Amino acid sequence: MGLFNKVLASIGIGAAKVDTKLHESHLLLGESVTGVVEVTGGNIEQQIDDIYLSLCATYTKEVDDRKVTKQAIIEKWKIAQSFKIRAGEKKEFPFSFSLPLDTPITVGKTRVWLHTGLDIKNAVDPTDEDYIRVQPNRMMNKVFRVVENLGFRLKEAECKEAAYHVRKRLPFVQEFEFVPISGEFRGKLDEVEIIFFPHALDECELLIQVDRRARGLAGLFAEALDLDETFIRITIREQHMHTLQTDLASLIRRYA
Template identity: 30%
Template sequence: MVFKRLLGSLGVGGPAVDTVLDPGAVTPGGQLGGQVHLRGGGAEFTIEHITLELVARVEAEHAEGESEGTVVFHRHVVGGNFRLGAQERRSVPFSFPLPWETPVTELHGQSLGVVLGVRTELGIAGARDKGDLDPLAVRPLPAQEAVLEALGELGFGFKSADLELGHIGGSGQQLPFYQEIELVPAPRYTHRMNELEVTFLAGPAGVDVVLEADRRGGFLSSGDDALSLFTVGHQEAGRPDWATEVDGWIARLLDRHAAYEAAAAHHAYGQHHGYDAYDPHKGHADGYGSPHGHSGGHDGGHRSGPGVGTAIAAGAAGLAVGVVGGMVAAEVVDEVGDFFEGDDENEEG
């Protein structure tokens, strides 16, 4: 076991800490468990608190371009208020639930390139020393896995995944950032979109699935983004028609915005054919048009409708090849290595 000594305000003779997480990946909303192992330094210290921080590498878009930083998205006190003698060894067990919106870092054991960590902070003599930092592996919930499995079965291919600082307008998002999983379109959709982005916003009752298509432009029109939200209950994740349902979501996502454009063109020529078009700024007359847009990382003004609230079973074959097969392992290793070398100066509040 390698202990990581706390330097800084405590000096070289301070205590050392090593946090060991329970083996295996955790699901969003699931219990994160493990033990914090302490070894006393050259003198006796009072450990006022032991706090675990969940941190993420997050991208932020701004006028000058993009930047990256470390965001703390959860803190949990797991112990404290005891004396640690010189050279004394002590272990503090812990278990607490992850936030429901914790990003997914892997799928079937393969990394998606999203980097999360658990950092240990000791409060000693009024000072806070950040010591141990360990990688955190998060696997998808059954409903999230069902969506990704279906996309793989439909022929969508994995492109990249990242965390974006900002809020999805009109949603119940709790964290200061959201995850985007970017996919190469299935062959049947390559003439209609450049890529598909998937965002999961999980909660105790289910998962909101945000789909955003980067649509290709036509002969007389430029490309744009089409965005919709669909709700999946946790209890629905065992249904067998998952790929069919997701394919229907994508078709409705594209057709709804196409209908809006067609109606707008008719209005421009004074022709109205008696139906209410989808308006990305006002919603849809049939109840599909709740406001929904990115803020902080995307242009404002996106809207979507809360589409069909169903989920389908996981277990479709071909996901590892279809969705995860495009990941370049070397890039993931470099990104993880840079993050866990420590980069506190870029930390966001």
């Protein structure tokens, strides 16, 4: 009977199970992710080599002129060393880590989740997935409010495969596309796109793409060649917050 149970466990029947319980699933960028991983023994004793947590997200990639959804690992943590779990036994492993600042916020079709896996030699590895709602931190929220105050509305937010000239450690970036609906930039710009590259909680690099509206034949020609787009890199810090609206307006006005 023991040998039969071992065979079944090797294909995942009657094997150990894993369940991750998050203390909080709605989090701000940079906040601590805390919880506990519960491992419950199956019908036989098993050797668990590792327990690992992977923070994952979805992004889109252009393949043959169509968009496909891909997955990327943002960060991975090992939370337990090798151990044995007896049949029916339950073990708990608490964990705590900071949500990486370059985690995308969960807006639009973007999904972020925590993948838990057990490494069991010569057996199907049990897994668990728990979705996280990621919200912008204070600095990102300030930028959103300033852009809105300048007359822009968020049209789309999407995680896309990153071009090599903007790629950092992740294979994707999250683009926020704003369109002017009022104020001085309405009629002058088609859109403004912003990508956040946070360095710390109080410091962030912004890549801003200003897309000017075509005017006349020369403007249409420039638009066809993407010559109407300007990329701007700026770094903002906590001490810039009180003048951010004036500074961004002046910057966008320079390239409008």
